[in-house]
Amino acid sequence: MKDTRLKILEVCTVSSSAYALVFHRAQALNQRHAGQMRVDVLCSAGDEVALMQAQGMNVVVETLHRSLNPLQLLRSAWNLRRAIRHGGYDVVHLHFGVPGLVGRFLAFFDHKTVWIYQSHGYSIAENTSPLARKAYLFIEKLLKKTVRYSLFQLLEDMALAREHHLLDAEQMIFLGNGIDMRRFVPDFTARQTPTTFGMVARFEPIKNHELLLEAVALLTKRTRDFRVKLIGQGHLKAEIQASIQQKGLQDVIEIIEYSNDMPAFYQSIDVGVLTSFAEGIPRALIEPMASGKPVICTDVKGSREAIIDQQTGFKTPIDSPQALADQMLWCIKHPEQRLAMGKAAREHAVKHFAETRILDILGDIYLTCHTSPVGATA
Incomplete structure (x- = not known):
């Protein structure tokens, strides 16, 4: 029988981040929506892969380099593209800098997949130079149309996105953060x-x-x-x-x-x-x-x-x-x-910061990826 569940891939660079930040909520979503969706995790090889697999998680192991070296970025993009095509994923949820960069680059050419980006905080810190800040905002504007949704942990980042027109209102959803x-x-x-x-x-x-x-x-x-x-x-x-x-x-x-x-x-x-x-x-x-x-x-x-x-x-x-x-x-x-x-x-x-609120929001977001956008919330 054909598996009609929505197939979702959550993408992190390293296994420690995948385990700490994504694994438990992916597992909870799979239990909540067992007949409707299947959430898998992609990360580079590491000790936590076996730990997640032992607890029933389908983990896709692909090398995603943390370096911003152009050659390494291209390799990461190729590895991610291969995993998405092989797994036949409907939705790809990108976490952090490198997955967010290479994934949104792939999204320029892949309009079938629904792309979601979660930055876990824009990469603008107290010690960021004015030039680096301008360059970062310029890149974010270039990548604006590649995702259906951009999920925010910070109200401060959401205000920045509005101020600089980094995203349209219907793309922005406030998620926050939560733990079990x-x-x-x-x-x-x-x-x-x-x-x-x-x-x-x-x-x-x-x-x-x-x-x-x-x-x-x-x-x-x-x-x-x-x-x-x-x-x-x-x-x-x-x-x-x-x-x-x-x-x-x-x-x-x-x-x-x-x-x-x-x-x-x-x-x-x-x-x-x-x-x-x-x-x-x-x-x-x-x-x-x-x-x-x-x-x-x-x-x-x-x-x-x-x-x-x-x-x-x-x-x-x-x-x-x-x-x-x-x-x-x-x-x-x-x-x-x-x-x-x-x-x-x-x-x-x-x-x-209870995880239950995060699970409610993510469940609704994922399920609407079969249909029309859910609209902005903040």
Whole structure:
């Protein structure tokens, strides 16, 4: 019997991102709409592929290079085109920069497939130069007509798209971000160990680890009764390890091997930290809040939409290690207030970032891809 379900392919560059950001919601959509749609995941080879497959997900493994080298981009486009044709997909949902770029390039020539793009935050950060900003906006305008829908995590990005006419109104849908709250169970028991801060972020320039290291160096002049755990992957890992050694911080900062068991990691810390130059709505803030932990983040696009300053955590200037150190010291000296802030963080996460709302929106979007566009929502 012919399979009449709508076939959807969610595309990520690396398996760790596919597992962390796409897998669980794709699995939930397949269960919700078992007779209507089938959502598969495409990513490059990695440890998480077997993990997803073991839980019943159909994972298409194709190499998508993260490099912007033109030859690598062409190879990525070829690999993606081959996967789409071989799988006979009706809808392709593109995540992040490289899939978004090569996928929308393919969409110029493939009008049969319904293309959806989700940027997880426009690639315009606090440290983006005016020239790079203009170039980025120009490219986005060129790619305007390639997608049926563009899904936004940030209201700030949606306003930018309207201001610069990057998309038509009917293409724009506000999605936000959400996680399965059942995976993150808070424990509000007071811990007897030194106050532990945790940062989950790729070891890449945009994550701005150096700000945290400088703040920790300042903090150690006042106390060393704390710990910092860093978890992530990326090409700057060795450089950051060397900086930790150079600053004499190896007794307070520990780099943890990347793990998919993030709920366990968050239970091992007291405060989440994120020092990025820019974000989407970052899970690195949502997940610790869902775990009942307050958070400290830089006052940048994405992060500032995720928290309530002074209630669920603190915003800190992007250029002030001293301000970050002061907020960390406050968390060390005020354990009872920190626990209360963690409870408020959990309530905020449940109210605004539950995965069920995301699943409702995505389910409606996918099912209408058989018919006419759903129109803009914001």
